[in-house]
Amino acid sequence: MPAHPDLVAQNAQFTKKIHHIAGPVYSAVGYAASNVHFLVGEAGIVLIDTTETTQAAENIFADFRKISDLPITTIIYTHSHRDHISGATVFAEGRDVEVIAADNFMSDLVDVDTTRPAPNAALMTRTKRHFGISLAPDERISVGVGPGDRPMKGMGAGYIEPTLRISQTTQMTREGFDLELAKAPGETPDHLVVWWAGERVLFSGDNFYHAFPNLYAIRGTPYRDFDAWADAMDQLMAYEPAVLAPGHTQPVLGQEAIKAALTDYRDAIRFVVSHTVEGMNAGLDPITIAADLKLPEGLRDKPYLQEFYGHVGYASQAYFAGTLGWFDGNPTSLGKLPAAREATKFIALTGGAAAVADAAKQALAEDDTQWALELADRLIAADSNASTGRAIKIQALHIMADRTVNAPTRNYYILAARELREQDS
Incomplete structure (x- = not known):
């Protein structure tokens, strides 16, 4: 089916491969919408994120077993979105494993209070449209940060509840890896990033990927804190990583390349905020502010800021609604x-x-x-x-x-x- 050639070209990011990124560390990319990272120790493996379905987890694990047959002993969730937590039972292989997450690990997809009214049907309908669920692989070119051909069997089925929750920056040693886990709210408030200083590898979750950030998801989400997400880029840069292993798309290698990407990501978010605030203060409505909004020269052509997943105009409207609410300021709208x-x-x-x-x-x-x-x-x-x-x-x-x-x-x-x-x- 026809598609924009740049979106088709983005599929190169999703070539199915287990990348050797540093030392005994590997990232599985292209098997599903999200990545899985393996830190192979002497007696066991630390796993970061577990992908979106049990079938995807099985496919990843089968290929990874060609590299190591050690057991998974620790699983770290970078955040609570379903595409990062749904294959844990596959990797645990029936054993009791340590599962680590942030203390505020919760979203619209996890630990939902079923005793209160919620727009579950609306969210499910829009989620299916957003991700193209039920489209054939040749119709669904990609999801922007993941391949179009994704195994869907066992969606959400392999989640394991965290056994340890982190409330502050924490140093820990697991399977010989001296790790730092730090809260870094961005795409979600419950984000954790994982730092391995041994080879200067930073696992950033969904705070960075090879596309303009999804500051608002059209499937429907609570307001995402734009300023916190921009601040997280400074937090990630402070580690001065040599390898950036994101939750989606391929790893970024080289300290200077990583610094440039994170700086541009931060500046793009802050530009949307400043442009939108300028329009709000001028009394403009959100549609007018967002119309034809483009990133400034120096940012708009960067490959990791193309609107394959997030969208600049949607982000601007979300910022307006998240800070001023639904009312656009026009009294006519009060009784539309x-x-x-x-x-x-x-x-x-x-x-x-x-x-x-x-x-x-x-x-x-x-x-x-x-x-x-x-x-x-x-x-x-x-x-x-x-x-x-x-x-x-x-x-x-x-x-x-x-x-x-x-x-x-x-x-x-x-x-x-x-x-x-x-x-x-």
Whole structure:
């Protein structure tokens, strides 16, 4: 299926391989959305993260057993997102193992309070669209920070509860490795980074990967603290690592290359904050602020800041909502009409559903696909010539999916189009 060539090229990051990154340390990349890191000691192995499914864990472990047959004795979770914690039982092989995490290890995917109302169905629907779950491998080019062809059997099934929780920077020795575990909130508040000074290797979790950071996930997430994430880059740089082993994409090698990447990552986050705050203080709404927002020269062309996963415009809108809330400052928005009511009035004003449908078709012909989507949405919301609206929207979504470099957006467009098609089948 067609896709933006830069997004296709990003697949080079996901070549399935167990990388030897330093000394007795290895990183499994390309087997699933997230990486698994092995620190091989004399009598056992320290494992950092466990991937997203039991099937992926089994595939990784089978290949790693060609390198070492030592048992896993310690597992460290960098954070609580499901794609990092779901293969632990496979690596434990039925033994009791030490499992280490931050003391605030919890997210929208782990330790959810089931006694309180939660948008679980909405989150699941949007998560499937975000990651392109149910798309064929040739449809799902990638997830932005992981391969498109991912084993899905056992998703979330292999989680083991932590046995040790870290509340502050902690020095520990495991299997001969003198390690430092430090809290470093970024993509999640519960992030831990792991530092092995012996070969100057830093395991950064999802605080860095080879794509613009996912400051807001369109699957739906609580507000992510932009300033904390930017500060984490300074925290990582202070180690002066020679090897950076991220939770997604390939390792970064060389102290200068790592410093440059982390500096640019930090500056990109801070730019989004400063640009958005400038617009907020000028009284602009979040859509206007985010429209056509681009990173400044010197950052926008960096390979690890391309919008394969995170998106600059989405991030800006998330910062607005996370700091000022949903209200855009326009008093009209305080009593805004529901979509169906507004659409009915709009269609009547423009001369009827046929006129709106013709305008939407014209927008498609003129390559104004976003306007075509918005017109189609009014037909659908008002249930007036809705089947034509769905057909136009499906066509526009596929055009936009082919053009975007952002993998979650592409997946979301394609699956949303499929769902619309199924309504009329």
